[in-house]
């Protein structure tokens with residue numbers, strides 16, 4: 732009798748543990764990723780477009796910090812002194828690459844096919860101040876797109892990891 736009770740107890744706890752484990756796995760498999768929470772590719776595109784608009788506005792201010800590093804690209808896209816643009820899709824390519832990069836890092840199905848961050852920013856000599864002003868434009872875009880505080884922190888963790896490859900090369 733004692734043995735039967737013991738066996739029944741063991742069986743019950745095994746079943747209980749087993750069902751707990753599978754529920755946990757199920758929840759993990761269906762939990763929205765950062766990519767989902769940012770609004771998938773469409774939401775990430777809005778965040779990147781906001782960032783680009785903010786950076787563009789900053790480069791048009793009197794004492795712009797970011798104009799120096801962005802001028803070659805802006806000149807290629809806009810043309811200089813009435814000349815035709817030399818590379819009209821350069822900003823569009825940066826936009827699409829950044830969407831892929833953020834989308835992939837956030838756990839989405841996108842794949843970044845652009846240059847490594849070190850290669851992309853080598854020769855620009857991006858300073859720590861320029862990085863922090865760029866970061867502020869990202870913060871403003873995340874805020875205007877209604878991203879939650881914890882998801883903002885997750886995005887900062889992604890970009891802040893790249894700072895060493897972006898700054899000072």
Ligand code: HEM
Nearest residue numbers: 797800801804825828829845846851861862865890893897
């Ligand atoms: C972690 C922060 C940053 C990330 C994730 C990032 C991401 C990128 C990506 C994905 C590209 C395109 C690479 C390619 O075309 O293959 C790019 C290019 C570029 N980045 Fe950044 N960037 C960051 C910070 C900065 C900062 C702080 C500046 C300057 C203030 C900057 C200026 C530029 C410019 C001007 C280009 C365009 C290069 C060109 O087309 O000639 N980036 N960045």
